[in-house]
Amino acid sequence: MTKKVAIFISGSGSNMVSLVNSMYRQNYAWPSLVLSNKTCASGLTKAKKFNIPSVCIEPKKASGLDLDFEAEIQRELKNYKIELICLAGFMRVLSNSFVDSWPGKILNIHPSLLPKYKGLNTHKRVLENGEKLTGCTVHEVTPELDSGRILGQATVPVLPNDTVETIRLRVLEKEHILYPRTLEQFCLGRSDLVTM
Ligand code: GAR
Numbered sequence: 001m002t003k004k005v006a007i008f009i010s011g012s013g014s015n016m017v018s019l020v021n022s023m024y025r026q027n028y029a030w031p032s033l034v035l036s037n038k039t040c041a042s043g044l045t046k047a048k049k050f051n052i053p054s055v056c057i058e059p060k061k062a063s064g065l066d067l068d069f070e071a072e073i074q075r076e077l078k079n080y081k082i083e084l085i086c087l088a089g090f091m092r093v094l095s096n097s098f099v100d101s102w103p104g105k106i107l108n109i110h111p112s113l114l115p116k117y118k119g120l121n122t123h124k125r126v127l128e129n130g131e132k133l134t135g136c137t138v139h140e141v142t143p144e145l146d147s148g149r150i151l152g153q154a155t156v157p158v159l160p161n162d163t164v165e166t167i168r169l170r171v172l173e174k175e176h177i178l179y180p181r182t183l184e185q186f187c188l189g190r191s192d193l194v195t196m
Pocket of ligand 1: 009010011012013014015016043088089090091109110111119172175
């Protein structure tokens with residue numbers, strides 16, 4: 001049986017689109033729900049075009065623990081019999097108790113070569129530090145931010161005239177290849193690190 005996957009988004013959902021296309025092509029898992037914490041997320045429209053059930057649950061609190069918000073998410077996950085969660089540009093930190101209730105079942109993509117540049121504004125910090133190499137990482141989600149087991153990593157060069165936007169786009173292009181490839185290996189139970 002293919003695993004039922006929920007994809008969490010907050011914005012344009014381009015990673016969600018590449019995950020869905022890959023699951024449809026390869027059948028290693030099934031995209032069963034797209035969940036956004038922002039009503040304005042344009043990724044929701046893309047999910048509708050795929051005919052994937054989508055929900056938007058907006059937290060009442062701007063940040064920090066919001067038990068009602070997470071309880072509603074859990075209800076939807078149960079409702080759609082979700083077995084695995086892929087965070088794809090989901091810009092809300094989930095509580096420890098939420099993460100602990102899905103042990104080894106939440107993946108995330110982060111736009112840096114973890115463990116370097118955890119958190120926000122990764123490309124800006126990469127540029128400021130004069131890095132020659134950056135990239136993206138797919139990892140398991142644990143209560144500590146951007147710190148779970150690394151499953152896949154792709155490198156991207158930083159070029160002399162790069163801006164935050166040019167790096168963002170070059171990294172995003174790699175994310176669209178790395179995330180599906182890593183998700184497939186994960187669903188097939190293969191534990192080798194995926195590198196690009
Ligand atoms: C991606 O670059 C992803 O790595 C990043 O948000 C973007 C979402 O783009 N995620 C984070 O920064 C998480 N800390 P998308 O909505 O087009 O997939």
